[in-house]
Amino acid sequence: MSLFDRFLFYVVHMVDKLGLWHRLPVLIGLGYLALRRHLHQRYNLLHVETTMSGKKYDVHQYPHRTADGKCNHPTDDIVGSQGTIFGRNMHPSTTKYGLLEPHPSVVATKLLERRKIVDCGKQFNMIACSWLQFMIHDWIDHMEDTHQVEIVAPKEVAGQCPLKSFKFYKSKEISTGSLQTKTGFVNSRTPWWDGSVIYGNNEAGMGKVRAYKDGKLKISSDGLLEHDEKGIPISGDVRNCWAGFSLLQALFVKEHNLVCDMLKENYPDFDDEKLYQLSRLVTSAVIAKIHTIDWTVELLKTDTLLAAMRINWYGLLGKKIKDKFGNIFGPELSGLVGLKSPQDHGVPYSLTEEFVSVYRMHTTLPEKILLRDIDSKASKQKYTPPIEEEVNMKDLIGKEGENRLSKIGMEKMLVSMGYQACGAVTLWNYPSWMRDLVAHDIDGDERPDRVDMASLEIYRDRERKVPRYNEFRRNLLMIPISKWEDLTDDEEVIDALYEVYGDDVEKLDLLVGIHAEKKIKGFAISETAFFIFVLIASRRLEADRFFTTNFNSQTYTEEGLQWVNRTECLKDVIDRHFPEMSRNYMRCSSAFSVWDSDPNAPNYIPLYLRPAS
Numbered sequence: 001m002s003l004f005d006r007f008l009f010y011v012v013h014m015v016d017k018l019g020l021w022h023r024l025p026v027l028i029g030l031g032y033l034a035l036r037r038h039l040h041q042r043y044n045l046l047h048v049e050t051t052m053s054g055k056k057y058d059v060h061q062y063p064h065r066t067a068d069g070k071c072n073h074p075t076d077d078i079v080g081s082q083g084t085i086f087g088r089n090m091h092p093s094t095t096k097y098g099l100l101e102p103h104p105s106v107v108a109t110k111l112l113e114r115r116k117i118v119d120c121g122k123q124f125n126m127i128a129c130s131w132l133q134f135m136i137h138d139w140i141d142h143m144e145d146t147h148q149v150e151i152v153a154p155k156e157v158a159g160q161c162p163l164k165s166f167k168f169y170k171s172k173e174i175s176t177g178s179l180q181t182k183t184g185f186v187n188s189r190t191p192w193w194d195g196s197v198i199y200g201n202n203e204a205g206m207g208k209v210r211a212y213k214d215g216k217l218k219i220s221s222d223g224l225l226e227h228d229e230k231g232i233p234i235s236g237d238v239r240n241c242w243a244g245f246s247l248l249q250a251l252f253v254k255e256h257n258l259v260c261d262m263l264k265e266n267y268p269d270f271d272d273e274k275l276y277q278l279s280r281l282v283t284s285a286v287i288a289k290i291h292t293i294d295w296t297v298e299l300l301k302t303d304t305l306l307a308a309m310r311i312n313w314y315g316l317l318g319k320k321i322k323d324k325f326g327n328i329f330g331p332e333l334s335g336l337v338g339l340k341s342p343q344d345h346g347v348p349y350s351l352t353e354e355f356v357s358v359y360r361m362h363t364t365l366p367e368k369i370l371l372r373d374i375d376s377k378a379s380k381q382k383y384t385p386p387i388e389e390e391v392n393m394k395d396l397i398g399k400e401g402e403n404r405l406s407k408i409g410m411e412k413m414l415v416s417m418g419y420q421a422c423g424a425v426t427l428w429n430y431p432s433w434m435r436d437l438v439a440h441d442i443d444g445d446e447r448p449d450r451v452d453m454a455s456l457e458i459y460r461d462r463e464r465k466v467p468r469y470n471e472f473r474r475n476l477l478m479i480p481i482s483k484w485e486d487l488t489d490d491e492e493v494i495d496a497l498y499e500v501y502g503d504d505v506e507k508l509d510l511l512v513g514i515h516a517e518k519k520i521k522g523f524a525i526s527e528t529a530f531f532i533f534v535l536i537a538s539r540r541l542e543a544d545r546f547f548t549t550n551f552n553s554q555t556y557t558e559e560g561l562q563w564v565n566r567t568e569c570l571k572d573v574i575d576r577h578f579p580e581m582s583r584n585y586m587r588c589s590s591a592f593s594v595w596d597s598d599p600n601a602p603n604y605i606p607l608y609l610r611p612a613s
């Protein structure tokens with residue numbers, strides 16, 4: 001570390017020791033986050049070199065996103081494309097403990113499996129939970145090897161495991177040619193924020209979803225996704241899909257098609273190809289913007305994070321000035337979006353193993369979806385429709401889930417998900433049905449071997465050499481824990497941790513740690529996970545040519561750019577496709593909070609001048 005960075009680190013460390021940053025006034029809290037992001041950009045981006053190398057290309061020949069994510073980095077065509085390797089935010093784990101220490105089924109049974117659902121209160125609903133999966137499938141999926149592994153539950157817990165043993169494929173590990181990491185794992189998705197979850201991530205996938213007329217994507221007459229002859233949805237990613245996820249895919253296909261209509265009206269000379277490419281750019285940017293200034297703001301509901309996320313998109317000077325002048329003042333004042341050139345801090349863009357691990361949030365999934373009766377005649381606006389039926393999550397997965405969804409209908413499902421809180425990211429909240437799950441192949445076919453996801457996730461982090469909780473925190477420049485009481489005040493949790501890990505805090509698995517950690521007020525996730533997000537959420541925008549150099553009217557068209565600039569939240573998208581829905585059903589401010597919750601109270605103090613939350 002340079003002398004200057006060492007000084008910055010001491011400042012950050014001192015604030016951490018006092019447990020202070022989130023209690024500071026907004027402007028000072030923002031300063032702390034800026035220092036942290038700077039340090040993470042310097043010390044938590046490892047260059048996982050690979051034997052795969054790209055080549056220079058002519059950027060001007062690629063004014064749009066390609067099907068497989070190639071030709072986005074300005075000088076290397078392969079960076080961020082499908083099939084490249086996951087990066088790392090830290091060195092692989094140095095733990096002395098083996099893959100089965102303690103046994104994943106013991107961890108899953110004693111610490112993860114849901115006893116009684118704990119939900120997120122009014123903060124986050126089932127649309128927000130499905131949105132998580134909608135994003136994950138845009139960015140990441142580990143390629144698998146052909147070798148199977150079997151995990152057999154030890155006697156101690158076998159009686160409590162729905163599967164006494166289960167088989168799954170190893171993660172595909174390849175040599176990297178890097179001294180730091182030696183091997184790495186392959187991402188079978190394109191890590192860019194390119195909407196590949198609806199567009200596909202290669203030529204073949206793209207061809208399947210396109211209607212080849214006026215730039216549009218295929219969609220069925222009921223507004224939901226079309227299906228192939230096997231009943232599998234036709235969409236950009238169909239793996240481990242369920243009704244809530246496929247509903248969001250359909251909503252954004254509708255959005256894409258509406259953008260096509262708008263573009264065609266304004267630019268009647270554009271052909272199918274041009275309309276498709278432009279609409280893809282616009283729709284992907286709409287998704288990225290909603291995630292940045294709507295979804296994340298609800299996930300991390302504090303004034304400091306509201307300011308931080310808006311600064312990422314608009315800069316300190318705010319929307320009005322950015323919309324008027326564009327990004328003329330640089331990243332701090334005008335935001336990351338629209339920067340003159342992409343910025344990767346010397347490490348070619350990819351998503352990372354650690355990012356995957358902290359996004360393991362299956363605890364947000366409930367046991368049942370509560371369907372609302374939206375046909376009951378209510379004249380009142382903002383009326384809460386009564387619960388009509390409870391459907392098991394298991395019945396909403398895969399092909400069966402698609403059948404069910406088409407009977408339920410798009411509007412009813414969206415309203416029902418809006419009214420239902422999602423699960424909280426906490427221990428003993430892992431969906432029980434996921435411990436006996438029919439997982440899918442990459443093409444959406446059901447696998448013959450069922451898996452215990454709770455145990456599998458513990459195994460995956462260890463297999464991929466993601467450091468365990470304490471090492472992870474040290475590597476992230478955070479203060480490690482030295483006893484269970486540093487992690488949580490909950491005595492029952494402390495007893496259970498002691499039972500599984502003894503008093504060895506170094507043994508603690510990352511997944512368990514981030515679920516057990518005391519949360520910052522307003523945060524639905526742990527602080528440890530959050531610091532990875534601080535780094536990666538910015539990187540997804542600033543490293544992408546289509547959010548920086550090419551985020552302009554020459555690339556997006558004037559009307560396309562305006563469409564992105566006018567969209568501020570998911571509610572705006574819902575309003576475009578279901579004009580009555582938010583008026584009738586949404587009391588709250590964001591479509592991601594529970595719809596019968598109160599809107600945000602007005603606050604007359606300017607955001608940056610607000611005191612501690």
Ligand code: HEM
Pocket residue numbers: 129130132133136140141142168240241242356357359360361362364365397439440456460
């Ligand atoms: C019904 C809904 C869902 C089902 C059936 C499902 C199922 C699965 C399955 C089978 C895997 C692969 C496990 C493995 O072999 O390692 C997986 C991975 C994953 N899921 Fe889900 N999932 C669902 C929803 C979600 C949600 C809501 C999130 C929230 C963040 C999520 C996050 C992840 C992550 C981060 C991975 C790891 C991906 C990777 O290893 O590359 N999933 N899921």
